[in-house]
Amino acid sequence: MAATEEVPKTYAEATTRQDQDEWKKAIASELKSLIVNKTWKLVPKPAHQRPIGCRWVFALKRDEKGQVVRYKARLVAKGYSQRHGIDYEETYSPVAYLNSVRAMLARCGAEGMEIEQCDVDTAFLYGKLEEEIYMELPEGLRESCKCRRRLGVDEG
Numbered sequence: 557m558a559a560t561e562e563v564p565k566t567y568a569e570a571t572t573r574q575d576q577d578e579w580k581k582a583i584a585s586e587l588k589s590l591i592v593n594k595t596w597k598l599v600p601k602p603a604h605q606r607p608i609g610c611r612w613v614f615a616l617k618r619d620e621k622g623q624v625v626r627y628k629a630r631l632v633a634k635g636y637s638q639r640h641g642i643d644y645e646e647t648y649s650p651v652a653y654l655n656s657v658r659a660m661l662a663r664c665g666a667e668g669m670e671i672e673q674c675d676v677d678t679a680f681l682y683g684k685l686e687e688e689i690y691m692e693l694p695e696g697l698r699e700s701c702k703c704r705r706r707l708g709v710d711e712g
Contacts, residue, residue, distance in 0.1 A: 567612045567695035570629070579614065582629035583696065590631065596691065607690040609634040631694050 564570035570579035590596065601607060610633050617626040664671050 563616055564614050570612065570614055571696075575627075578627040579629065582614070582627040583612065586629045586631055587694075587697075599690075602690060605688065605690045607692045609692050610694050612694060633689075633691060 564573060564579065567583075570576065570583070573579065610631055613630045613632050615628040615630075616624050617628055619625050661671065663669075
């Protein structure tokens with residue numbers, strides 16, 4: 557894969573670059589995943605709700621030699637536009653503690669087990685929402701949507 561070293565910062569940049577076909581495939585893959593997992597439902601924008609924004613976050617996954625093996629696009633909600641107590645009650649971010657990872661690696665090493673790293677594509681798609689959250693559609697789509705499941709959150 558031929559990749560420009562710089563990762564695009566916006567949808568417009570990703571879709572007008574020399575490697576735009578790869579970024580468009582990554583965007584399509586993310587949208588397909590969101591649709592298959594019923595992350596949102598397309599609805600008219602309600603007058604009584606203030607939709608939160610969203611944006612695309614792009615990344616390149618590389619192998620041990622630094623070669624690009626995958627273009628990644630993630631859609632994240634602009635969580636910083638929400639108001640505590642109005643739009644949400646609690647926050648959660650799944651993070652593994654370094655000590656836990658070290659303990660697991662030590663045990664695997666002691667027992668002669670193999671360790672395999674994986675990349676979870678849809679980590680946030682299984683969290684249920686308690687609140688009604690409406691989100692503007694990402695660039696490239698034209699309607700409004702009602703979120704059914706959690707998305708990754710961009711906290712600003």
